[in-house]
Amino acid sequence: MGVQLFATCLIDSLFPQTGEAVVEVLERLGQTVSFPSDQTCCGQPAFNAGYWQDCRSMAVHTMRVFEDSEGPVVVPSGSCAAMIRHGYLELFANDPQLLPRARALADRTYEFSEYIVNQLGVTDLGRSYHGRLAYHPSCHLTRLLRVEKPPRQLLSALIGTDLHMLSVDCCGFGGVFAVDHGPISAHMLDYRLRQIEAIRPDLVVACDVSCLMHLEGGLRKLGSEIRCTHLAPLLVDREAALK
Amino acid sequence: MSANFSKRVELALSDSQLGENLDINAEHMRDVYAEVFGELGDLEAQRERAHQIRRDVVQNLPSYLEVFSENLERNGWHVHRATDAHQACAQVVAIARECGADRVVKSKSLLTEEIGLNHTLESAGIQPVETDLGEFIIQLRGETPSHIIAPAMHLNRQQIGQTLSEKLGMPATDDISAMNAAARATLREHFLSARVGISGVNFGIAESGMVCLLTNEGNGRMVTTLPPVHIAIMGAERLLRRAQDLPLMLSFLSRAGAGQRLSTYQSLLRTPRRADDPDGPSERHIIIVDNGRLALREGELSDILLCIRCGACLDVCPVYREIGGHSYGSVYPGPIGSVLSPGLLGTESFGHLAKASTLCGACYDICPVKIDLPTLLLRIRRRYASQGMGSTWIRWALKLYAWTMRDPSRYGWGRRLLKLATALAPKQKGWIDRLPYPASSWTESRHFPQLLGEPLRDRIQLGRDSGSSSTLPAAEPSLEESPVGARAHRDPLLEFEAQVTRLGGEFHRSSLTSLPGKLDALLSDLGIRRLLHWSRPGHPAMQRVLTFLGRSGYELISPEVPRGDFSARLRTNGSLAAAGAGLTGAAAAFGQTGTIVLPQGPGQSAITSLLPPLHIAIVASDDVYANMAEWIEAQGGGTLHSAASTLFVSGPSRTGDIEMTLTLGVHGPGRLIIFCLD
Numbered sequence: 001m002g003v004q005l006f007a008t009c010l011i012d013s014l015f016p017q018t019g020e021a022v023v024e025v026l027e028r029l030g031q032t033v034s035f036p037s038d039q040t041c042c043g044q045p046a047f048n049a050g051y052w053q054d055c056r057s058m059a060v061h062t063m064r065v066f067e068d069s070e071g072p073v074v075v076p077s078g079s080c081a082a083m084i085r086h087g088y089l090e091l092f093a094n095d096p097q098l099l100p101r102a103r104a105l106a107d108r109t110y111e112f113s114e115y116i117v118n119q120l121g122v123t124d125l126g127r128s129y130h131g132r133l134a135y136h137p138s139c140h141l142t143r144l145l146r147v148e149k150p151p152r153q154l155l156s157a158l159i160g161t162d163l164h165m166l167s168v169d170c171c172g173f174g175g176v177f178a179v180d181h182g183p184i185s186a187h188m189l190d191y192r193l194r195q196i197e198a199i200r201p202d203l204v205v206a207c208d209v210s211c212l213m214h215l216e217g218g219l220r221k222l223g224s225e226i227r228c229t230h231l232a233p234l235l236v237d238r239e240a241a242l243k
Numbered sequence: 244m245s246a247n248f249s250k251r252v253e254l255a256l257s258d259s260q261l262g263e264n265l266d267i268n269a270e271h272m273r274d275v276y277a278e279v280f281g282e283l284g285d286l287e288a289q290r291e292r293a294h295q296i297r298r299d300v301v302q303n304l305p306s307y308l309e310v311f312s313e314n315l316e317r318n319g320w321h322v323h324r325a326t327d328a329h330q331a332c333a334q335v336v337a338i339a340r341e342c343g344a345d346r347v348v349k350s351k352s353l354l355t356e357e358i359g360l361n362h363t364l365e366s367a368g369i370q371p372v373e374t375d376l377g378e379f380i381i382q383l384r385g386e387t388p389s390h391i392i393a394p395a396m397h398l399n400r401q402q403i404g405q406t407l408s409e410k411l412g413m414p415a416t417d418d419i420s421a422m423n424a425a426a427r428a429t430l431r432e433h434f435l436s437a438r439v440g441i442s443g444v445n446f447g448i449a450e451s452g453m454v455c456l457l458t459n460e461g462n463g464r465m466v467t468t469l470p471p472v473h474i475a476i477m478g479a480e481r482l483l484r485r486a487q488d489l490p491l492m493l494s495f496l497s498r499a500g501a502g503q504r505l506s507t508y509q510s511l512l513r514t515p516r517r518a519d520d521p522d523g524p525s526e527r528h529i530i531i532v533d534n535g536r537l538a539l540r541e542g543e544l545s546d547i548l549l550c551i552r553c554g555a556c557l558d559v560c561p562v563y564r565e566i567g568g569h570s571y572g573s574v575y576p577g578p579i580g581s582v583l584s585p586g587l588l589g590t591e592s593f594g595h596l597a598k599a600s601t602l603c604g605a606c607y608d609i610c611p612v613k614i615d616l617p618t619l620l621l622r623i624r625r626r627y628a629s630q631g632m633g634s635t636w637i638r639w640a641l642k643l644y645a646w647t648m649r650d651p652s653r654y655g656w657g658r659r660l661l662k663l664a665t666a667l668a669p670k671q672k673g674w675i676d677r678l679p680y681p682a683s684s685w686t687e688s689r690h691f692p693q694l695l696g697e698p699l700r701d702r703i704q705l706g707r708d709s710g711s712s713s714t715l716p717a718a719e720p721s722l723e724e725s726p727v728g729a730r731a732h733r734d735p736l737l738e739f740e741a742q743v744t745r746l747g748g749e750f751h752r753s754s755l756t757s758l759p760g761k762l763d764a765l766l767s768d769l770g771i772r773r774l775l776h777w778s779r780p781g782h783p784a785m786q787r788v789l790t791f792l793g794r795s796g797y798e799l800i801s802p803e804v805p806r807g808d809f810s811a812r813l814r815t816n817g818s819l820a821a822a823g824a825g826l827t828g829a830a831a832a833f834g835q836t837g838t839i840v841l842p843q844g845p846g847q848s849a850i851t852s853l854l855p856p857l858h859i860a861i862v863a864s865d866d867v868y869a870n871m872a873e874w875i876e877a878q879g880g881g882t883l884h885s886a887a888s889t890l891f892v893s894g895p896s897r898t899g900d901i902e903m904t905l906t907l908g909v910h911g912p913g914r915l916i917i918f919c920l921d
Contacts, residue, residue: 009648012699013658014692019699027707035703041648046641048602050624050633054645061649090618143604167273170561174601179684180637181599183256186688187565188601191266217689220674 001071002032003115006062006084008077008209009041011230015209021232022076022112029120038065043091044083049176052091059088063101072119073109076232078141078208081111086144111141113207113231117150125235128159133234134201136192136215137168138208151207151231158234164199166192173214189218196226204228245595245632251570252599261397265564268396271903272558275502276609293495294613297549300449300482304540304548307449307482308531314452318514321528328358331532335360335441335474336367338528342472344369344438348430350456350463351375352443353391353552354478354532356574357587360441371441372433374462376426376909377900383410389568389576391554392500393900397567400902423898423906430462430910435816438809440466440524444477445551446492447529450485451884452513454529457496459507461853461896461911467512467888468849469816471809473524475512479536480548486880490872492551493891494836495611499553501899504742505836505871508911509891511883520887521848522804535587543622544586549612550579556606556616562599571596578606582619585627594627636681662694735834735869736919742837746894747907748915752864755784755920759791762826762859765916766797771823773798775855779846782828784861784920802848825851825912829862830882830889832917835870838893839917842886852892858912860892863920 003026007019026033043058062084066073075081088102116122135155141147155163172178172188179185192215196204204219206212209230216228255261280286300307312322325331339347347364349355349371361371361382373382377394381387384406388394395403400417408415413425442463446455454475456463467473483492489511497506516523539548557563557577568576573584573593581600584593597620606616627633647657668675674690677683685691696702743750753761766774774792777785778801793799802819805811827847829839839860843849852858868874871891875883883889896911907913 007699009654013661013694016696016699016702019703023703023705024707027705033705035700035705037700038651039700040651040654041644043645043648046645048621048624049637049641050598050621050626050628051638051641051645052625052628054641057645057649090621139601139603139605143608168605170601170603170605172561172601174603176637176641177598177601179681180634181252182684182687184252184562184565184599185601187256187262188561189688191561191564213692214689217674217685217691220672220690221676221688 001069002034004066004069004071004073005033005035006039006042006066006073006075006080007035008075008080010209010213011076014213015230018076018209018230018232021230021236022074025116025125025232025235026074028125029116029122034069034071036065036068042080042083044080044087045175047083047087047091048174055091059091059102060098063088063098063105066105067101070108072115073105074112074115075109076112076207076230077210078111078138078145078147079210081109082140082144084109111145111147111207113150113154114145114147117153123153124157125154127235127237128161129234130160131202132162132164132200134164134166134196134199134204136166136171136204136206136211138206138211139168139170141207142168147207154231154235155205164201166195166199169195171211171214173211175210178214189214193218193222197224201226205231205234207231248570248572248595248599251572252566255566255570260399261567262565264397264399265567268393268903269558269564272502276555276559279498279502279504289491289495290611290613293491293611294549296483296488296492297551297612298546300484301480301540301545301548304480304482304537307484308479311447311449311452311482312531314450315529318452319517319527320452320515321526323528323530325530325532325534327534328532331358331476331530331534332360332363334530335476336363336369338472338474339364339369339439340367342438346370346372346433346437347439347441348372348374348433348437348466348470349441350443350458350466351378351394352441352476353388353574354443354476355441356388358532358534360476372430372437374430374433374466374910375900376423376460376898379426379430380406380900383407387569387574390557391552391575391577391579393554393903395900397569403901419901419904420906422901423909427909431820434465434469434910435820436813437470439472439474440470441474441476442467444475444481444529445496446489447477447482448486448489448511449482451880453486453883454512455489455493456510456512457493457500457506457508458510459501459896460898460909461508462909464508464510464849464853464890465910467510468523468853471524471812472526473515473528475527475529477529477531479531479533486883487875490870490875493871496551496553499555499609499611503893505838505891505893507893507895507897511889513884513889514887517844517887519845520843521802521846522850523843523887525806539586544582544619546614547579547582547586547619549614550583551612553611555609555611559605559609561603561605562601566599578616578620582616582623585623590623590626590630591632594623594630594632597623597627598633658694658698665691665693733834735867736864738834739832739837739867740919742834743894743917746837747897748837748894748917751916751918753918753920755787758784758861758918758920759788761918762788763792763795766792766824769823769857771857772796773800773822774824774826775800775802775819775822775848775851776826777801777828777847777851779828784863785828788826788861801846802850804850819850820854822855824857824859825853825855826859827852827861829860830866831874832862832867833870833874834867836893838871838891840874840882841890841892842882843888843890844886847886849888849890852890853911856908856912857914857916859916859918861918861920867919
């Protein structure tokens with residue numbers, strides 16, 4: 001049974017190359033990948049903002065889309081994977097009809113690096129990256145999913161890479177928070193960028209494009225040359241990583 | 244309320260001095276937590292246990308409160324229950340008036356801030372004097388605390404020095420120890436002359452009818468020991484079932500609160516002064532305040548009642564780090580405050596605080612009692628949204644978003660529209676640098692990517708690369724954490740010595756025969772002639788020492804505070820406070836935390852280890868246990884349940900209230916010398 005890719009709305013719309021890299025890595029690892037084409041958004045923005053009724057419609061849609069197959073669902077985003085694994089259970093906690101469905105989906109949903117390392121048992125894809133990397137351990141991946149080692153293991157295996165670990169610190173994105181509390185978010189971003197600039201990496205790497213979009217947007221605003229990438233392109237080749 | 248919040252946030256964000264003070268605090272506490280929690284090999288199991296201990300209390304709260312009240316009354320306490328802030332304050336005023344007090348000394352209590360006690364006292368013509376150094380400073384400045392544990396953490400030494408110079412008339416200084424000394428001198432007078440002392444409660448012990456209070460400076464001991472009347476004010480949920488729960492909870496509260504293995508003083512107050520006790524308040528009152536707590540038990544926010552007010556969630560919160568405590572506009576700031584404030588005081592007034600979080604989870608990770616704060620914040624957001632509050636444009640934007648996203652074809656059209664819009668927006672190096680309101684909130688500090696080319700769904704090519712996995716390297720053996728496990732078993736006595744020294748205390752080993760001579764040499768070196776001492780009959784070492792020192796011409800005072808006559812009490816307190824040293828025994832000691840146990844009762848005055856600047860304690864090496872849990876287990880709580888109160892002392896009195904700079908000797912003794920008898 002093949003894996004189902006839940007690309008997330010951000011990767012689908014804004015960072016499709018990252019999605020292609022995800023597919024390429026999974027297929028190199030012998031996985032049959034499918035892309036259920038009705039997929040949209042997991043509903044996290046509305047959930048986190050408190051609009052749970054609105055969120056339910058997106059969550060129910062997403063559950064239906066991935067119930068067509070029983071294959072594992074791989075999500076190249078710690079935050080969206082955490083939404084399905086934890087958020088849906090809270091969302092449907094008092095719904096005896098939907099809760100079992102949410103639980104079943106949660107049980108076969110994995111974040112990308114977690115799936116590769118913990119499910120497939122692979123930590124080295126035999127790739128190289130000659131440059132300086134700063135790994136940003138995103139909050140939901142690290143703290144909600146407890147996926148701490150897999151990205152580090154995959155990055156450590158890259159040949160020729162000077163790898164630096166950032167502390168687990170929020171970049172200030174937080175979804176709607178970034179616009180609802182723009183000034184606070186901007187100060188948090190600034191704090192994080194100072195940590196990044198102290199390392200002077202060529203690339204910042206993470207497993208969440210939402211954080212990366214926030215970080216790169218901030219770096220560009222400052223006129224910095226540092227760029228950001230999701231983990232997957234680094235596991236394919238260097239050109240893709242640099243777009 | 245939400246508009247005021249935004250204004251306060253704006254003010255805080257533009258205050259670069261505040262920003263620097265907050266960054267320093269956050270980075271300091273990050274290191275501190277890594278150390279004090281990192282050394283616990285089974286941290287997760289301990290957190291789970293702490294969670295269960297507190298959850299059991301919250302679930303059984305009404306019956307535990309009954310048991311607690313009955314036991315307190317049996318121990319001689321006056322127990323008062325207050326349903327709300329108004330009633331609680333009125334009870335305090337009534338007690339203070341009955342004692343004829345026009346002034347009360349207070350140790351730090353958030354609950355008294357919550358119920359607005361100081362304001363009520365002042366209106367009633369009673370002056371409240373805050374005695375925690377940080378609280379004292381902000382009281383002088385007319386401010387409110389900005390942090391649960393470190394009330395003045397938003398200020399640096401220059402700002403504090405200026406306040407003390409203006410308010411106390413001391414010469415302007417940025418010398419932290421000079422500031423401490425000035426505050427100490429001012430507050431000492433208040434302690435010795437107050438008729439009523441008011442404290443909070445860290446834990447009530449239901450089965451023992453005891454109240455536990457933590458303090459580092461020693462002001463908590465002062466207000467619960469010196470004035471003839473003590474009033475403890477406790478949030479109704481702050482209970483533990485039994486004394487056996489204390490070791491873990493005290494360890495966690497100390498570690499999470501101030502990065503200590505055990506805070507300097509832990510007072511377990513069991514009875515008021517009994518017929519044969521030499522000191523202590525003749526009356527102890529407790530006011531158990533509900534103020535919305537019991538109602539919270541029933542609902543989906545009940546876990547917030549597990550909170551032990553350690554303040555760790557503030558220290559790790561990136562939002563708190565940016566905006567500081569005052570921005571929240573509530574007694575309870577930070578992540579815990581963003582749940583507690585709306586929970587206790589209403590979603591209408593404080594629900595907006597729950598939105599000031601990225602749900603990054605740092606608070607949940609550090610919480611010693613494992614409160615899932617992000618989930619509680621989400622539940623408040625749901626309430627807030629369902630009551631129609633919050634930004635209108637965000638509400639409509641999300642409605643539109645949800646309508647779009649629940650249908651793939653609408654999503655497709657939405658994406659095309661967005662692609663067109665981003666194509667038209669002004670760009671720098673391919674990213675959008677300006678967007679109109681309200682999206683400008685994003686572009687003011689970051690650029691936004693453009694939607695380029697086709698979405699993944701239209702370009703995805705599946706099945707190109709399958710089946711090549713055989714060439715891939717096999718998985719490395721998994722990198723299991725090296726088992727930190729139980730720390731290597733160490734000799735409790737050696738560990739005790741190391742810990743006492745680490746905390747700034749002094750440790751000497753001695754034989755019984757050489758002890759009197761050593762003490763004599765020490766005291767004469769220091770020029771001390773007058774000392775307070777315990778006089779418990781039947782303590783052979785103490786008897787021997789006292790006989791020797793008496794013959795050598797020392798003035799030996801076994802304190803006995805006069806009852807009833809307040810002016811006689813004042814005179815006695817004054818003369819006791821002039822003693823150069825206090826000499827006590829110790830019922831036990833704990834190696835892992837460098838702690839000594841001082842029961843208080845007949846012949847064992849509390850004042851002896853409290854008022855003099857030097858405390859000398861004699862411990863028998865046989866009485867050194869590995870830790871508190873082992874002692875309570877071995878003793879079955881015997882000492883705890885017979886003494887009027889029991890005090891755990893770990894090192895000299897200390898504070899870090901000014902710039903987290905450690906200063907020894909605030910209100911309690913600044914020097915602690917322990918003689919361990921072979």
